[in-house]
Amino acid sequence: MLKPDQLTAGEVLSPYLHARAGDFLRNLRLHAESGADSAGAEEAARGLRAAARRIGSTLHTFRPLLDASWADQLRTELSWLSGLLAQEHACTSRLVRLVDALSRLTGGAEALAVGGARAGALLERRLTLARTRAHSAALQALGSSRFHAVADAVALLASEVPLGPAAGARAGEVLGPATEAVERRLLDAVAALPMSPAVGGEQHDTSWHHVRLLLRLHRHAQEALGADAAQLYEAGRALDRHRDAADAASAAASAARTPRIAPATAYVLGVLHADQRHEVEAARVSFQRAWQRTAVTAR
Secondary structure: OOOHHHOEHHHHHHHHHHHHHHHHHHHHHHHHHOOOOHHHHHHHHHHHHHHHHHHHHHHHHOHHHEOHHHHHHHHHHHHHHHHHHHHHHHHHHHHHHHHHHHHHHHOOOHHHHHHHHHHHHHHHHHHHHHHHHHHHHHHHHHOOHHHHHHHHHHHHHOOOOOEOHHHHOEHHHHHHHHHHHHHHHHHHHHHOOOOOOOOOHHHHHHHHHHHHHHHHHHHHHHHHOOOOOHHHHHHHHHHHHHHHHHHHHHHHHHHHOOOOOOHHHHHHHHHHHHHHHHHHHHHHHHHHHHHHHHHHHHO
């Protein structure tokens, strides 16, 4: 058996990409077979998104080792697909988060209870409509020629990876610099975050979302090389909570701007927005603590 340092970069990357393409195709089959089983369809869609993200991350990080035009085109299409499939799940989880928070906030407060029921009904109408539209868009996309082209490309990837000339070099010579470049971008982005989680408020959300995406790229790069990325998951989960809370806060603020709603309803939605912004700050603190532990472990 060849040792890792005896393998070429292509011999390291190809099995990983083959496996992720297999994950994609398996979940695509499960989605097609789910029929009226909404839970099964949701689980399969989650698997499709995960496989698409991992393939896309690998194509991004190791682009210099691949056929560049092929990698760019497939990565663009997979990003389109995973983003589209994520919208329905995002609407569902946002509604659950907001309803749970509303129940917690209005449970023992008479002033909030007045507008709580109407605020909940408004949020449910808005987010259920958004979820229905996202579901329809996903179904339409999965039946489109564009999606079938993506599926065909992934099916080919399951057996053959279009490698570039650089992939013939020894793995240690070219894979290390590619993963280090992603890690450096992540470290720089984390260092640029505000020192205090409360600083900047919503105007800094984009910076935190960017760190989340870079952390995912870094984690997937580690996975592709067979490294243990478990220590990164806690920080990743904190950033997921940050994204969810920030999106929920935006949804509450948007609902509060609905024309002609009662002042009591608008008040509750304002309190709900503030509550989710507190959750954003808590998630930032959790990330910073998890990131410090990750940095210590990595030494």
